[in-house]
Structure formats: structure tokens, C-alpha cells
Amino acid sequence: MRKLLVFILLLTAALVWANPTELIDAGEYKAAYQEALAMGSAEGYALAAQAASYYAGFKASGDKEKEEWYGKAEAAAKKAIELDPNYPNGYFELARAQGRLAQYRGILASLGLASSVRDNLNKALELKPDYDAAMVALAIWNLELAQKGVGWMYGASIGRVIPLFEKAISINPTSIAHRLEYGNALIKLKKPDEARRQLEKALELPAKTYADRMNQQKAKELLAGLR
Template identity: 55%
Template sequence: MRKSFVGLLLLLWVGLVWGQSDPISRLIDDGKYLEAYAAAIKLGTSEGWTQAAKAASFYASYQAKEGERGPWYDRAEDAAQKAIASDKNNPEAYFELARADGRLAQFRGILQSLNLAASVRDNLNKTLQLNPKHAGARVALALWNLELTQKGVGWLYGADGGRIIPLFEEAIKLEPEEIIHKVEYAGALAKLGRVADARKQYEAALALTPKTAADRYDLERAKRELAALK
């Protein structure tokens, strides 16, 4: 209880200094992921651990060198687990755990990766149970279905290729200005052989104005992947 209170005081104090209500989110938006992570873990609250997980995942995805990525996804996983332990009704904590585990599957052995596939599914479903309008969880679940069905192991986990397109469409309807949704949708369409549709989604993403550092990184990715389309 005392730890949570101290964490709240710290958040309020930093907010007063910065003149804003959520300085850690601002750091993340500005691409200062290491600063955001360091500030967030000091809070000791579910929200703080959730922000730390997000900052760690973003650093691993967008800025870390090749050898750093796995350890930073490990930090993201650990922070998300602590966020859930602090508040089992925090949908963003489950989403961040799913994000971290999905990335960690790329760095771990095949058996561990298969176990992580179930974790990703369960945590995304929990996210949607707690927040039915969570667009990011829909995008991640669409990608989960795509990856497992294309690997030929979807039947082991209940993955369904027929859910991929509807989940993306639902996410974009909920958050039509979110750049990453369109970029991920375009990449999925390309993998499904729908090149013309993929091109339209990349172009739609590139027509949007970036609001955060992550948006700018995602637009650079969109440019590269659009140029590589055959």
C-alpha cells in the first residue's frame, strides 16, 4: 500500500514538473524509451509496470541493436507480469505481456516458442475480455492467426485463417487513424498473396500524419515494404 502511494506521489510530482498529467507516456511518444522505462519502473504500480513494458518493447523493436533486442523483450515480459500481479483487471498489462511474448518467440527455441503461442493467444483474449474495444489486441490476434496458420500448426492452438481479415477490419474501424494497424494489415495481405490490397493499405498508412516516434518508425517500414512489393 505504501509503495503504491509513494509511486502515485512520484507520478504527480513528475507531472507537476513537466506540466502535464502523464509524463511517461510523453517520453514514449517522443521515442525516449529508455528514459520512459527507467521512470516507469520506479512507480511500482500496475500502470507504471505496464508503461515500462511498453517502453521496453518499443525500444527493442525500434532502437535496440540486434544483440540487445531479446534481453529488452525479456524486460518487457517481466514488467508486464508485474503489472498483472499488481492489478489482474488491467487490460493493457495483458496486451503488453502478449506483445512481449510474441516477440520473444523469435528468440527462443521451438518448444518454448510453441508454449509462448498459447500465452499470446490467452493474454490477447484476456485483453479483449477486459476491454472489448481494444484495437491493438485485434491486430495482434490477427497476426497470431496468420503466423500459426501459415506455419501449419494453427490446428494445435485453435488458430483460424478466416479470422485474420475481420480482425484487422474491426481494428481499423475502431482506430482509423492508427498507422501501425494499416502497416500490419498491409504486411498480412502481402503474405496472403493479396498484393494490390496490400499496396492500398501501405498507401493509406503513408497518407496519415505521424503523431509519435513509433508512428515515424512505422511509416519508414511502410515505405520499405511498399517498395519491395512485386
């Protein structure tokens, strides 16, 4: 009887651990990617894309591996959209992956990706108007293109950056990632005092996931550069 109970407990733990969201929170991104793909649903492919992007961003070593995993994220996100054209997470994950892939592909491909990132973020927000992560991504998109001097080609504007961040944070004020990205954006906008407040807030918030801990480490590094 005792052996049976132990077996049941171990099996239950294994089933819980196999949950892609739990694996992503724990930083087990490769395992999460495989488990999410196995779901075979739009949700599963979007989770696989998230896991792949997180692996590329937090654990991959070198540009080659990063590009490979962002490519996996892009493919998974496209599959999510194919299975459910009304699933906002699919569009967000595709925008996230393509935004990063633009760093590794040629100039012409990158220009095409800039339009795709914008369109996919807008679609995500059309389907889910309070999608705070999409607002943050769109704020970063506006900032990067405007500061590169090509914003006029895509409708990007510096003036949209702060309002988008502020709205996203009003929806989800406890997101460490939002505070980090806002702080980084404010540094680029030459607003060090405002940046410091956001980065300090990022460090005050409880870190619940592996990604949270990595983002807090980045916040510390940015703060050190402000002092």
C-alpha cells in the same frame, strides 16, 4: 523574480518531460521505461513494458539486445498483472513481449509462448472488448501460426485474420501501426492490391510519434517491394 520564473518554467518542463507517455511518444524509450517503473502501479509497469518493447523493436541493435529488452517488457507486464489482474493493458503487453520472445527462444519454449500469447490477448479483449491493438495482435498471431502449419494445434485460423484487422481499423482508423500491419499481412496473404491501399493509407496519416515515423518508414519499404 525573473530567475524564479525561469526556474519554475524549467521545473514544469522537467515534470512534463518525465511523463512516461510523453517520453514514449518522443522515442525516449529507455527514459520512459525507468520513469514508468518508478510509478510502481499496474499502469506504470504496463507503460514500462510498452517502452521496453518499443526500444527492442525500434532501437535495439542485434538479437541479443532485442531479446534482453523484450525480456524486460515481459517481466514488467507480469508485474502489472500481479498488481491488477483486471488491467487489460498488462495482458496485452505480456502478449506483445512474449510474441517477440518466441523468435529468440527454443522450439519448445516458443510453442508454450504461442499458447500464452493467445490466452493473454483473449483476456485483454475479455476485459476490454474494443481493444483494437489486441485485435491486430490476435490477427497476426492467427496468420503466423496458420502459415507455419501449426495453427490447428492452437485454434489459429487464416479466416480470422482479415475480420480482426477490419474490426480493429473500424475502431481506430487513424492508427498508422494498424495500417502497416494489415498491409504486411495482406502481402503474406498474396493480396498485393489490398496491401498497397493499406500501406498508402499508412503514409497519408499524420505521424504524431516516433513510432509512427518508424512505422511509416517500414510502410515505404514494403510499398517499394510491391512495385
